[in-house]
Amino acid sequence: MRVVLDTGVFYHPEALDMLRWYAAPVVVPVVVYAERRRQLAKAKAALDDFDRLLDEIGVTLEALGPDEAIRFTSELVDDRKWTRLARDAFIAGHVGPDDRLFTTNPRDFIELGVPEKQVIEVPAWRAREREKIRSDRE
Amino acid sequence: MNMGHTTTKKVRLKPADTARLARLAELTHSTESEVLRQGLDLVDQMVRRERGIERLKELAVIRGPDKERYAFR
Numbered sequence: 001m002r003v004v005l006d007t008g009v010f011y012h013p014e015a016l017d018m019l020r021w022y023a024a025p026v027v028v029p030v031v032v033y034a035e036r037r038r039q040l041a042k043a044k045a046a047l048d049d050f051d052r053l054l055d056e057i058g059v060t061l062e063a064l065g066p067d068e069a070i071r072f073t074s075e076l077v078d079d080r081k082w083t084r085l086a087r088d089a090f091i092a093g094h095v096g097p098d099d100r101l102f103t104t105n106p107r108d109f110i111e112l113g114v115p116e117k118q119v120i121e122v123p124a125w126r127a128r129e130r131e132k133i134r135s136d137r138e
Numbered sequence: 139m140n141m142g143h144t145t146t147k148k149v150r151l152k153p154a155d156t157a158r159l160a161r162l163a164e165l166t167h168s169t170e171s172e173v174l175r176q177g178l179d180l181v182d183q184m185v186r187r188e189r190g191i192e193r194l195k196e197l198a199v200i201r202g203p204d205k206e207r208y209a210f211r
Binding site: 007008010011012013016017019020035036039040043045049050053054056057058 | 183186188191193194195197202
């Protein structure tokens with residue numbers, strides 16, 4: 001099993017804390033890496049620091065190869081959906097059958113076809129809050 | 139395996155840990171020294187990860203645009 005990170009994980013200290021408890025390898029898809037680096041660049045943060053920290057926590061930057069690129073994009077034929085979900089589809093391509101995806105945005109990944117049991121919503125309290133709203137409605 | 143230069147060190151262990159070390163060496167078909175070396179690597183990795191996570195958390199105040207941000211639905 002590997003843990004694949006989506007970009008939103010980097011905005012949530014609670015989600016980053018969860019990485020302490022996973023002995024599994026942590027993977028950052030290049031699309032996530034590019035998104036996060038762009039955000040930091042926009043805020044004029046030190047990009048070298050970010051690269052060094054990823055190295056320090058033992059993250060593997062994974063390139064987008066042909067297999068990852070087409071895993072969830074072949075079915076994405078609707079143009080509006082493509083515009084909305086293309087980057088998520090490229091990220092989802094890194095999620096292998098035994099992997100777990102940490103994301104703040106579970107709905108889009110499940111819509112793309114990533115099995116729900118592999119999608120871990122972070123931070124955990126948000127998932128609990130969503131579950132509570134759902135049960136209150138029922 | 140070429141270990142290069144090695145040093146012999148005394149390690150103080152409780153009887154239960156001594157038994158655990160021997161069992162792990164047997165289970166992994168290696169040596170007690172190798173199990174200790176792997177343990178060192180794991181602790182090193184854990185410490186580096188802890189430190190890196192703390193620093194990454196400081197950068198968490200920098201957020202992305204809405205699509206990349208959490209949207210409660």
